[in-house]
Amino acid sequence: MSKGAKSLEIKITDVSKVIKESGAQIGKFDCEGAEESLVSVPDEILQKILHYIIEVHSLKIRKAVLEKFLGAGFILEKETPKPGEFSVLVFKRSSAS
Secondary structure (H helix, E strand, O other), X not given: OOOOOOOOOOOOOOHHHHHHHHOOOEEXXXXXXXXXXXXXXXXXXXXXXXXXXXXXXXXXXXXXXXXXXXXXXXXXXXXXXXXOOOEEEEEEEOOOO
């Protein structure tokens, strides 16, 4: 086995692009803190998906995601608290959106 520097190339895709191009009806996000990136997605792009299941990793991120989705026309269908500051939020796009 060789020793020394190793590199790894990681391709990053903007979450707005993924949502817009997915054609999905359900979006599941378990991003180890990166779920906060959903807050910057325009409402009309978030609304392309009917249901979201989002694991949030802090109270601060929970609050930001909750405000974003409620403001974008989603209903919080369920919240499942996990140990610590974790919880899983389940949103459904309201019929008015």
